[in-house]
Amino acid sequence: MIVSYDTIMEKPPYKITSEILNLVASIAMKLGEVNALHIHKPRTEIRKKNRIRTIQSSLEIEGNSLSEAQITALMDNKRVMAPEKDLLEVKNAIEVYNKIGDFDPYSLNDLKEAHRILMEHLVTDAGKLRTRNVGIVQGSELKHLAPSGSIVIGLMKNLMSYIRRDSDLILIKSCVFHYEFEYIHPFTDGNGRMGRLWQTCLLMQKFPIFEFLPVELLIKKNQEAYYNALGKSDKMGESTPFITFMLTIILQSLENQLSSNNITHSPTDRIRLYKIKIGSDAFTRKDYLNNFKTISPATASRDLSLAVENNILKKKGEKRLTVYRFT
Structure with a gap:
């Protein structure tokens, strides 16, 4: 079933399957282990390392060429030789992730402000919702035709209302938001990195570990599966496949964090x-x-x-x- 976005919906379409429920239960158990081991807020050097991984992974998915070592150097105010656009993308991402705790994830104005910081000097309309029609093209193939620019603001208000008011678990709602955001494609550019950033904003309000959990690293390693899950949800007209994919990635990220050697406290x-x-x-x-x-x-x-x-x-x-x- 293909859902039309010409009419604003109160709740985005998706099903809570037995697989999704099992993933949520497993994630809840891992979050309990995180709290029991007191790694919900890692040490400073681990937080920095994971943030660098997050920034590098999210930007590499969008074609940025900088390595973790180069991003580390930029964070330490050292000179790095790289394309000017790539450097600017990283500097903007560092700034927005440094401010991630200041954003209200339920505020459309805060979301637009985060986009302004992330895309400043990269696009002329940074921080502004698009009003023109756009499509995503790969090679000569149109992969995704986004909803009409004339209804973007209505769709985004509805989406923000859903995440603010709906009673479903934030683990599920954050995945729904991520998919719907990519489907709506509310900005002319930077939607991929913004969708991943804002899911983190939503999750860290309830679970602080997500501020420094490099979920994007696993998305990068499973990039083809990430885009396949988006495409499958597009064809079905609901975010169920994408929810399943993202919950699997979140569970793997938590398992990796728990199995690392970073849980010995001084x-x-x-x-x-x-x-x-x-x-x-x-x-x-x-x-x-x-x-x-x-x-x-x-x-x-x-x-x-x-x-x-x-x-x-x-x-x-x-x-x-x-x-x-x-x-």
Whole structure:
């Protein structure tokens, strides 16, 4: 069934299949492991590495030539020899990903502002929804004829209303958004990288790990399957195949993160993570141990003593009656 977009729909068409439900359940289990191992916000060097992978992968899908090493050099304000357009794409992407936590993923204005940053000096209408008709051509073949430019603003308002109000899980809605965004093709250029960016924005509101999870790396490695899933959804007139594909990619990304060697925490890491959780509340060594179930009481005592010595914590009382509070 091919769905016409001449009429604005309240809810995009898709089915929640048993495969999708199984993928959601598996992802939920992996997210539980992420929280249990306290890797929902990785260390600074890991966050930087994963962000570089995200930027490089998302842009390579669109034909950018810069490597991870070159992007690292740009982030460190070093000179890089490369085509000017490729350099500008990377610089813009670095800027928009640095601001990713500032965007409201349910705001159309914020989405347009993100596009403006991402495509500044690359297109003349950066940050503006298209009003003319466009199609995606590969070679001599028209792969996708986007909806008429005259209804783009209505379609986008409807899509933003769906993700804001619908009761389905954000894991599913973010995939639906990604597909519908690519189908609508709301900007004259930059839609692929924006669709991937905005799915991340949606997911990280509920699951912070997604800010630094390089999902785009697996999309790049499965680029043909990515475009096939988009094409299959186009032919079916619903996003079900694309939802299945993206949930599979998300699950693989979480599995890769969990199987990596990046889950061993130093005392400083544990103290930093506990501060995020506890804030200014007082706590005991037992509370700290309940949060980090894989460490011994002696390790917990060393962590807390080190933090007191470095004036990160203040303590009151002695032995089992000791309570701590972050300075």
